[in-house]
Amino acid sequence: MLRVCVLVSGGGTNLQAILDAIDDGAVTNAKVTAVISNNPGAYALKRAADHDIPAECVSPKNFEDRAAFNRALLERVDSYRPDLIVLAGFLVKVPAEMIEKYRSRIINIHPSLIPSFCGVGYYGLKVHEAALARGVKVTGATVHFVDEGMDSGPILLQKAVEVKPGDTPEILQRRVMEEAEWKLLPQAIDMIANGLV
Numbered sequence: 154m155l156r157v158c159v160l161v162s163g164g165g166t167n168l169q170a171i172l173d174a175i176d177d178g179a180v181t182n183a184k185v186t187a188v189i190s191n192n193p194g195a196y197a198l199k200r201a202a203d204h205d206i207p208a209e210c211v212s213p214k215n216f217e218d219r220a221a222f223n224r225a226l227l228e229r230v231d232s233y234r235p236d237l238i239v240l241a242g243f244l245v246k247v248p249a250e251m252i253e254k255y256r257s258r259i260i261n262i263h264p265s266l267i268p269s270f271c272g273v274g275y276y277g278l279k280v281h282e283a284a285l286a287r288g289v290k291v292t293g294a295t296v297h298f299v300d301e302g303m304d305s306g307p308i309l310l311q312k313a314v315e316v317k318p319g320d321t322p323e324i325l326q327r328r329v330m331e332e333a334e335w336k337l338l339p340q341a342i343d344m345i346a347n348g349l350v
């Protein structure tokens with residue numbers, strides 16, 4: 154059974170998609186054993202608690218500097234002995250020590266077709282604002298392994314999503330989530346859990 158630790162910052166709809174996919178059997182051989190957020194107000198923490206999954210916050214605000222926060226985050230992640238770390242809307246730069254320790258065992262979901270609209274400053278709604286500003290007709294989502302760069306690790310899965318006339322960033326974000334993110338992230342976990350990667 155793959156032990157999965159999910160890191161989140163906000164609403165947690167991707168976390169919910171993972172939990173639902175495990176519950177309905179679309180993802181096998183995997184279990185979410187912990188959810189950690191940098192943000193105490195993240196609704197994702199409630200989703201985890203509602204599922205009886207250990208959920209906790211490690212906020213940078215509670216530490217004297219970034220190094221202390223990074224150490225604490227790694228220590229809390231380690232305590233759950235994860236086989237896989239999933240960044241599901243985790244908007245914090247992953248500490249280098251964690252990337253080193255969990256190399257090829259951290260995946261991230263990004264709401265565009267990498268290498269478009271990714272890297273520093275591209276997160277959440279900003280990604281969709283940039284896609285609409287550029288006038289692309291197709292966007293999508295990407296699941297990739299996490300390395301030291303920003304959205305630069307090996308790509309595992311991608312799915313295209315149509316941009317429609319009249320789209321706002323919010324409408325496009327929702328379509329990308331529904332048609333791509335909520336499918337791709339569970340699929341990636343299932344592939345890893347079943348040795349298909």
Ligand code: GAR
Binds near residue numbers: 162244276
């Ligand atoms: C998702 O769209 C995810 O792809 C994005 O944040 C959102 C989190 O939503 N992540 C990034 O932009 C990472 N660069 P959620 O909390 O409802 O899952």
